[in-house]
Amino acid sequence: MPLNHQILLDNRPQGAASASNFKLVSSPTPDLQEGQVLVRHHFLSLDPYMRGRMNDSKSYAAPQALGEVMQGGTAGEVIESRSPRFKPGDKVVGMGGWQEFSVVNAETPAAMRKVDTTHVPLSHYLGAVGMPGVTAWYGLVKIIEPQAGQTLVVSAATGAVGSAFAALAKARGCRVVGIAGGPDKCQYATAELGFDACIDYKLHTDAGSLSKAIAQACPAGVDGYFENVGGMVMDAVMLRMNAFGRIALCGMIAGYDGKPMPMSYPTLILVNRLKVQGFIVSEHMEVWPEALKELGTLVGTGKLRPRESVAQGLAAAPEAFLGLLKGKNFGKQLVKLI
Numbered sequence: 001m002p003l004n005h006q007i008l009l010d011n012r013p014q015g016a017a018s019a020s021n022f023k024l025v026s027s028p029t030p031d032l033q034e035g036q037v038l039v040r041h042h043f044l045s046l047d048p049y050m051r052g053r054m055n056d057s058k059s060y061a062a063p064q065a066l067g068e069v070m071q072g073g074t075a076g077e078v079i080e081s082r083s084p085r086f087k088p089g090d091k092v093v094g095m096g097g098w099q100e101f102s103v104v105n106a107e108t109p110a111a112m113r114k115v116d117t118t119h120v121p122l123s124h125y126l127g128a129v130g131m132p133g134v135t136a137w138y139g140l141v142k143i144i145e146p147q148a149g150q151t152l153v154v155s156a157a158t159g160a161v162g163s164a165f166a167a168l169a170k171a172r173g174c175r176v177v178g179i180a181g182g183p184d185k186c187q188y189a190t191a192e193l194g195f196d197a198c199i200d201y202k203l204h205t206d207a208g209s210l211s212k213a214i215a216q217a218c219p220a221g222v223d224g225y226f227e228n229v230g231g232m233v234m235d236a237v238m239l240r241m242n243a244f245g246r247i248a249l250c251g252m253i254a255g256y257d258g259k260p261m262p263m264s265y266p267t268l269i270l271v272n273r274l275k276v277q278g279f280i281v282s283e284h285m286e287v288w289p290e291a292l293k294e295l296g297t298l299v300g301t302g303k304l305r306p307r308e309s310v311a312q313g314l315a316a317a318p319e320a321f322l323g324l325l326k327g328k329n330f331g332k333q334l335v336k337l338i
């Protein structure tokens with residue numbers, strides 16, 4: 001059996017995460033038992049939620065255990081099987097973690113699923129046609145409930161979730177405005193992702209100033225907001241929400257290092273009769289088939305052409321992850337493992 005390189009959570013961050021929180025180890029892959037398969041990971045997904053799990057605090061999911069392989073989504077290929085459900089050569093997506101190989105109990109429900117790479121590249125099953133894409137779909141369809149002609153705003157607009165959101169919202173006839181960090185990301189948002197406008201939040205030092213830019217890009221106000229960031233960005237959009245607007249609270253990455261994220265204008269929720277709803281995509285497995293079908297079609301037909309930032313080799317994962325938390329990624333952040 002092959003030697004497996006793995007990255008463990010060695011210690012918990014105090015404030016910002018750092019490379020010293022992780023430890024690279026190696027160990028032989030165990031022999032397969034009946035019902036198990038051996039998967040070689042081609043891609044590891046790096047996602048902001050991993051930062052929350054590094055803390056030992058109350059959350060919707062248990063913390064990442066110390067001394068264990070970091071949890072994470074993976075896409076790869078079955079290389080050995082003792083299960084009738086999978087055969088060598090099958091392309092699969094699962095939660096293999098930060099390691100090069102995983103042994104999976106194929107009989108465990110939803111442990112792993114086969115994917116078809118004829119029209120959709122394997123890596124996209126970790127991004128646009130995977131968990132981040134379904135996240136965008138859920139917040140848009142089930143919480144924002146858009147109508148054609150309405151104006152929608154999304155923060156972290158060019159990331160894995162934000163870019164899928166744009167394609168899904170455009171397909172529903174909405175005006176879609178992004179908020180992203182820097183001129184390159186904003187140019188990419190309008191030129192390639194189909195955004196009607198994109199605002200560079202880094203040009204603004206306070207919510208009032210950013211809010212004026214949002215007003216210019218959204219002359220009819222904001223009917224739906226997909227929140228990925230929190231803090232000043234959320235305050236600025238709140239100031240432009242229309243009556244009966246909907247806010248899908250997906251993430252607050254600006255606060256993942258533990259900084260307080262106060263909301264400056266909660267009165268606006270009352271005054272504008274807003275719906276503000278948080279959600280966790282893994283708690284809505286019932287929508288995944290429908291969402292994945294639409295996302296797969298958008299990618300297969302070229303209407304969604306997601307960009308990826310790909311780090312090379314498992315040892316590069318910690319730095320790539322820390323970069324993701326600082327916005328150094330351009331699109332979905334992956335690690336290529338072979």
Ligand SMILES: NC(=O)c1ccc[n+]([C@@H]2O[C@H](COP(=O)([O-])OP(=O)(O)OC[C@H]3O[C@@H](n4cnc5c(N)ncnc54)[C@H](OP(=O)(O)O)[C@@H]3O)[C@@H](O)[C@H]2O)c1
Nearest residue numbers: 048156159160161180181228250251252254279280281327
């Ligand atoms: N609720 C759920 O079930 C669920 C599921 C998946 C993801 N999420 C959340 O969705 C959000 C996006 O995830 P993703 O995987 O698509 O990541 P991503 O957008 O590909 O990458 C994260 C982006 O966040 C932005 N960012 C980082 N720090 C920021 C700050 N202080 N202020 C403003 N922007 C900052 C950066 O973009 P800029 O350079 O543009 O700032 C960075 O590129 C995250 O908040 C994540 O936690 C939630």
